[in-house]
Amino acid sequence: MSNASLFDLAEGSSRRTGSPPVVALAGNPNTGKSTIFNLLTGLRQHTGNWPGKTVLVSSGSYYYQKQEYQLVDLPGTYSLLANSPDEESASEFLCFARPRATVVVADATCLERNLNLVLQVLEITTSLIVCVNLLDEAKRKKIFIDIKGLEAELGVPVIAAVASRGKGISQLKEAIKKMVEGKTCVQPRSITYDPEVEKALQQIEKQIAGKGGAFPVNCRWLALRMLEGDAGLLKKAAEYKNLEEISVWGQNLPKP
Amino acid sequence: MIKMTDLPVRARGRICCLAAEGTMRRRLMDLGFVPGTEVETVRRRPGGGLAVYLLRGTMIALRKGQSDYIYIERSGYFE
Numbered sequence: 057m058s059n060a061s062l063f064d065l066a067e068g069s070s071r072r073t074g075s076p077p078v079v080a081l082a083g084n085p086n087t088g089k090s091t092i093f094n095l096l097t098g099l100r101q102h103t104g105n106w107p108g109k110t111v112l113v114s115s116g117s118y119y120y121q122k123q124e125y126q127l128v129d130l131p132g133t134y135s136l137l138a139n140s141p142d143e144e145s146a147s148e149f150l151c152f153a154r155p156r157a158t159v160v161v162a163d164a165t166c167l168e169r170n171l172n173l174v175l176q177v178l179e180i181t182t183s184l185i186v187c188v189n190l191l192d193e194a195k196r197k198k199i200f201i202d203i204k205g206l207e208a209e210l211g212v213p214v215i216a217a218v219a220s221r222g223k224g225i226s227q228l229k230e231a232i233k234k235m236v237e238g239k240t241c242v243q244p245r246s247i248t249y250d251p252e253v254e255k256a257l258q259q260i261e262k263q264i265a266g267k268g269g270a271f272p273v274n275c276r277w278l279a280l281r282m283l284e285g286d287a288g289l290l291k292k293a294a295e296y297k298n299l300e301e302i303s304v305w306g307q308n309l310p311k312p
Numbered sequence: 313m314i315k316m317t318d319l320p321v322r323a324r325g326r327i328c329c330l331a332a333e334g335t336m337r338r339r340l341m342d343l344g345f346v347p348g349t350e351v352e353t354v355r356r357r358p359g360g361g362l363a364v365y366l367l368r369g370t371m372i373a374l375r376k377g378q379s380d381y382i383y384i385e386r387s388g389y390f391e
Contacts (some may be wrong), residue, residue, distance in 0.1 A: 135342035137335075166369035169344045 076117060076124035077236045078153070082146060082177060083161035084170050085132030088189040091219040092161060093129040096229070120229045125236070128155065134169075136176045137286065148292050150180050151273060157235040159185045159228070164194035164201050174210065175247060180277050182244045185231050186214045192221070211243040256283055267301050282306040316351065316374075316382035317360070324352045325384035332381035344368045345382055 083089045094100060097116030115128045130149060131142035150158060160177050162170035167188065178184055188201055207214040213231045217224030234240045248254065260279035273293075281289050287307060294303035319325050327349045330337055344367050345351075354371055356363040364373045 135338070137338050137342070169368045169370060172342060172344075 076126045077156040078126045078128060079232055079236070080128045080130055080150060080153075080155040080158045081161065082130045082150065082158060082173070083132060084134055084163060084173055087132065087161045087163040087170065088219045089129060089132060089161045092159075092187065092189070092217070092225070092228070093127060095219060095222060095225050097127055118229075120233055123233065125232065134173065136173070136180070137281075137284070144288060144292075147180075147289070150177065151277065151289070152292070152296055154181070154273075155183075157183045157185060157232050159187050159232065161187045161189050164188045164191045165197055165199060167199075167201060175245075178210070178212070178244050179247060179280070180274050182212070182242050183235055184212045184242070184244070185228070185235060186210060186212060187217050187224070187228055188214060189217045189219050189224075191216055191223075192218045209245065211245050213240060213242075253283070263305065264302055267305060273299070278302070278306075282309060285309070313383050313385055316353075316365070316379040316384050317363070317376050319351070319353045319384050319386070321353045321356055323386065324350060325386045326350050327382060328385045329383050330381055331383065336378070336381065340378065340381065343372055344370070350387070351384065 081089050081093055093114075093116065096118045098118070099116045115126060117124055117126050119125075128149065130146040133140075133143040133146045135143060136147040136150065137143070149155070158177060158181050160170075160174050162174065174184075174186055186206070188203065188206070191201065194201060201216070203214050203216050213235070215224055215228045215231055217228065219225070231240070249257070257276065257279050260282055261275045264275045264278060278293070290303045290306045293299040293306070313328055314325075316325075316327075327345060327347050329347055330340055330345065332340060349367055351365050351367040354364040354366050361376050362373060363379065364371050365379075
């Protein structure tokens with residue numbers, strides 16, 4: 057399935073009430089995203105890890121308690137700040153297609169390095185569920201994860217899983233259901249930058265809000281990217297309705 | 313303070329700063345090369361150039377062109 061049709065699908069789900077809610081699966085490479093994707097959907101998406109493999113996001117659907125969910129498997133990335141085509145497509149999907157819930161799959165054996173992406177996703181969307189996978193392997197390495205503590209620190213649901221043995225999948229389905237239905241109380245950890253950066257952000261955000269009013273993107277996140285001078289993302293923004301003006305304005309901002 | 317490129321195999325150090333800017337800096341930090349992080353050189357290709365580093369529980373291979381940007385404070389050998 058091409059990226060373009062997936063975006064239609066995601067946008068449709070937020071507008072039409074009849075179509076299934078879209079849930080995105082993100083995470084670092086090799087954390088078991090595709091394993092979880094296959095478990096949920098029953099599909100056999102090929103897994104493997106080399107650059108450019110999953111540039112095209114794949115999608116499938118599953119039913120949970122008579123409700124259909126559309127699951128989108130994003131390419132594995134270390135970051136949302138685009139360096140490669142796969143990172144670009146992941147961040148573009150999360151920013152512009154705005155899935156109803158996002159699951160970030162994290163590797164319990166090196167959780168620390170996975171939290172970078174968690175925080176980055178948290179800046180785009182607060183409808184986030186963290187799935188700590190590979191807990192069996194972590195245990196073997198004598199690593200024990202304080203799931204409740206992590207949940208308190210991040211302010212979003214954290215699910216423990218051993219996807220290769222199907223553990224935690226039903227809890228994950230339940231968490232996704234609650235998130236989509238808006239029954240999850242999230243108090244996400246917000247990232248505050250230096251006063252100088254915050255001041256600049258506020259100014260840009262005000263401009264974005266003034267230019268065109270209500271388009272469905274996260275203004276703060278877009279402002280952050282503009283401040284960074286992320287030209288690629290701004291060019292992408294031009295392809296979306298109501299965002300053309302902002303894109304042009306953003307690209308003409310003085311370089312940092 | 314030495315370049316990470318010059319950190320001998322099996323030696324350990326702590327990252328003190330990154331000399332890179334822009335996307336290169338971003339990329340290195342996304343991979344976990346953040347000041348304060350402990351790294352160890354696992355192996356290096358004969359003649360240098362390409363090396364594998366262990367940091368935050370993961371091995372990452374970098375070329376000289378990237379590891380030259382990372383500055384290390386030596387902290388000893390890994391037993």
